[in-house]
Amino acid sequence: MKDSTSRKEARQEPHDEEWLRVESLDLDAQGVAHKDNGMVVFIEGALPFEEVQLKVHRRKNNWEQGTVTAIRKESSQRVRPGCPHFGLHPGACGGCKMQHLDAAAQVAVKQRVLEDNLWHLGKVRPQNMLRPLEGPAWHYRYRARLSVRHVVKKGTVLIGFHERKSRYLADMQVCPVLPARVSAMLMPLRALIGSMDARDTCPQIELACGDAEDGSGLGAIALVLRHLEPLSAADVARLKAFSATHEGVQWWLQPKGPETVHLLEPGGLVLAYRLPEFGIIMPFKPTDFTQVNAHINRALVGRALRLLDVQPQDRVIDWFCGLGNFTLPLATRAREVLGIEGSETLVVRAMENLERNRPAVPGRGALAPTRFVARNLFEISPAMLVADGAADRWLVDPPREGAFALAKALADLQQQDELPRNGWTPPRRIVYVSCNPSTLARDAGLLVHQAGYRCTFAGVVNMFPHTAHVESIAVFDRA
Incomplete structure (x- = not known):
């Protein structure tokens, strides 16, 4: 289909x-x-x-x-689409699918998708539906992977997303879901690549934007250029000239795999995002996983912590913690926090961010004792849960594959009396942040029907306006 x-x-x-x-x-x-x-x-x-x-x-x-x-x-x-490249016509951009539908109606559709998945796949009905979490519908996309192609027959370079259902690149001149400064940069970028000796061997530019140092808007704009051959001195000079004439732009070069990414010119703005509600600053590299929508991420972290209702005496585990997006804010509220992540690279970055934010700052005290560990979260067992110790509350933020092994291990501990517990007790509350309603529904079914929880709240998070992507959040309480 x-x-x-x-x-x-x-x-x-x-x-x-x-x-x-x-x-x-x-x-x-x-x-x-x-x-x-x-x-x-x-x-x-x-x-x-x-x-x-x-x-x-x-x-x-x-x-x-x-x-x-x-x-x-x-x-x-x-409604009339807000982008000239959206539509069903030949050559239309395939990056968005719902620009012809009113933004509020898009959210309603996603809420229905969430409810239908929870019921049909997990046989779970939330006791309360949360108000959808929404933000700006345009200029929200702080991360993007832009394909690059020198089209000899057209005598031009194309940069952007693919055409709808096609391997061809759309002829994008603007992109209203990207930050306005980045959208305005598309045509100059096309001219830049077209002028380079390496125009035929640069297949991709990855975009990552940070916040301004004062939190007032867009800060550093990292452009990661994938190049299949070494760049000439002339091309390096062209890249430096481009960043000198475009505010905030810093070039990163990627000659091979992600581990080879490096900054072309040291210095300049620090690539970071801010969580002002918690007094947290999160430096990151453009290849680190961060949320696409910085506005919604700030609101999501705030809502998740309010729903988790962390108390000063609580120990909390943050599963799939990444850079510490939830872990460090949790450390401003809890007695102790453990962040568990599958990627050792991200664990190192999370520890760096912990050290960066550990001292007290105006508006908050020093962070609670916090540590990070790397572990394969798709092969977790009941014994591993017990070894990590009991926690009053869990924050779960998995990738699209969901957290089946984690939910299954928790259910097994609840159902199999012969499993050793060593004083371990299940968390009283779990907040689950999901980017895939079908895997959330599957895991919710385990938590509700086998692990002894009730789904007390659920709602959508409109992380990707104008697309069919459904992000959501759900709360599970011990029955």
Whole structure:
């Protein structure tokens, strides 16, 4: 259903003359309708409650997929897209999927996706739905991986995202989801790469933006240039000249794997983000994992800690802790914090950030005793949970794969009396931050039906406006 269709195949498919009423949106932001014979139809560009015709691209025994060609009854929530490169036309950018839907309606769709996943996959109904966590709908994307291609036939360099369902790059001149200064830099970047000797051997620029030192907005703009061949002295000079004429830009070079990334010119602005509610500053490298949406991340950390309701006497474990995005704020509230992460590199970076923030600053005291350990969190066992010691509260923030092994180990400890506990007790409350509603639902099912928890709160976090990506947060309390 989700595979690409070549342009040639798409042109050969006939138009479907039947008018269909769209019932809902799926996880890929496609309209879902049914034909009179019961066949499911997935329609790109269609919105719920619209009556549409489509051009079919793929047919299977029990479903079809196509693109809207005509709308007889339009949704009241359809809006004009904010980006000139968005749409269903040839060459349209594939970076966003929902710009034609009102921003508030996008959030409502994501909330429904979360509720449906929790019930259909985990048989869990939250006792309370949280108000969606929202932020700016534009210029929010502080991280991006931009492809680069020198197109000889067109005599130009393209930089940006791929076309919708295509291996070709979109001819992007602006991108309203990137910070305004970065969007305005796209055409100068294209000219820069086009002027370089290495224009055919630079396939990617990774973007990472930091906060200004006073917290007032955008600070350092790190551009990581992947280059397959050594750069000439002339090209290095071109890169330095570009950063000298564009405020905040610092070039990082990546000749091979991520471990080879290094700063071209030492000095300049420090790449960091801030969590002002907790008096925390988080320096990071452009290859470190940080959240795409800095505005939402600040709000998310605040909400997560309020929901966790950490008390001064509590010991807390932060699972999948990364750089310490939640760990260090937790250390401003708890008696003791343990951060556990799968990547040894991130553990080293988290320890550096701990030392950076350990002293007291105006508005907060010194951080509580905190340590970090590296461990494979996809192979965790009940014995490992016991070895880490009891904690009053858990913060869980896994990647898309979820935290199945962790939830399973907790459930096994609750169900199997023969397992040694050595005084270990389960956490009273768990706050689970998720970037995949299906794996959250799976893990919620384990926590509720086998580990003895109730799902007391859940809600969406609109980390990626105009996309179908669903981020969420859920709270589990001991029954």
